[in-house]
Amino acid sequence: MQNELVKIECCRAKDSCPRALGDPGELVKYVTEALKNTNYSLRRQKVLQDSLKHSKVFKISLAGCPNCCSQPQIKDFGAYKAIYPEVFEEKCTLCENCIRQCREGALFLDGSNKVLVDLEKCIGCGDCLKFCAQEAISTGQEFWRLIVGGKLGRHPQLAVKIADVACKEDIRPYLEKYLEIQLDSKDPHLRLGDLINKESIKE
Ligand code: SF4
Ligand code: SF4
Ligand code: SF4
Numbered sequence: 001m002q003n004e005l006v007k008i009e010c011c012r013a014k015d016s017c018p019r020a021l022g023d024p025g026e027l028v029k030y031v032t033e034a035l036k037n038t039n040y041s042l043r044r045q046k047v048l049q050d051s052l053k054h055s056k057v058f059k060i061s062l063a064g065c066p067n068c069c070s071q072p073q074i075k076d077f078g079a080y081k082a083i084y085p086e087v088f089e090e091k092c093t094l095c096e097n098c099i100r101q102c103r104e105g106a107l108f109l110d111g112s113n114k115v116l117v118d119l120e121k122c123i124g125c126g127d128c129l130k131f132c133a134q135e136a137i138s139t140g141q142e143f144w145r146l147i148v149g150g151k152l153g154r155h156p157q158l159a160v161k162i163a164d165v166a167c168k169e170d171i172r173p174y175l176e177k178y179l180e181i182q183l184d185s186k187d188p189h190l191r192l193g194d195l196i197n198k199e200s201i202k203e
Contacts, residue, residue, distance in 0.1 A: 005041045005048075006058045009075075013064025021126050022081030024062030024070075027144070027171055031060055034175040040183065047188040055153060055191065058182060060175075066123045066145075073158045074150040076192040077178055079171055082124025082164075086140030087115045098131040142166065146174050149193035157193050 008031055013020035035041065040058070048056055061072035063080035072078020087098075087107075092115055099107045099115065106121035107128060115136075124145070129137050143164040150159030163174055182192050190198070 011063040011070040020064035030172040084141045091136035149196040151193040
């Protein structure tokens with residue numbers, strides 16, 4: 001979906017991607033509402049007048065898992081679905097298969113022989129749910145991770161996390177906030193990532 005001033009991209013999760021944890025297409029409704037509520041395109045057009053360039057397009061990218069094929073890390077605003085696993089020790093036989101297979105090294109045995117998840121390392125890919133033959137790992141916390149401020153160009157930078165939201169509709173107030181930051185910029189030619197850097201804008 002695209003108009004002159006906003007570009008919205010989704011990964012191919014809904015085309016039966018086997019890794020999908022959620023359908024990013026379900027977020028588009030709330031993204032569209034945020035754009036409408038802020039009257040983004042009309043207000044931005046007034047500020048930019050005739051100086052529309054590709055770099056002035058507000059880019060939004062949505063993905064169905066942390067593999068992030070639609071590259072939300074380099075867009076102004078991004079969201080991707082993630083889950084943290086939950087391990088049930090009653091079913092666990094301590095085979096350690098999940099520990100060996102987690103590519104992030106996020107699963108470990110603690111001193112009392114329980115499999116635990118290191119949330120500093122876990123990226124929420126959900127792969128470990130498929131590793132356990134005992135079905136001792138299931139879905140714990142599910143969320144959409146929201147990230148802002150990514151860009152390429154002369155000074156590239158990756159988007160930073162602003163929040164994990166459990167409900168799809170909760171993307172809307174966050175997006176509205178960052179659209180307003182873009183619209184209120186004293187220098188309309190700066191990207192959202194530049195504004196965040198300059199003004200230390202936090203959640
Ligand atoms: S981001 Fe995840 S769900 Fe989307 S296409 Fe890539 S692997 Fe599939
Ligand atoms: S793969 Fe399953 S049974 Fe084996 S250690 Fe992990 S949780 Fe336990
Ligand atoms: S969700 Fe992914 S990163 Fe986290 S523990 Fe499971 S396999 Fe490792």
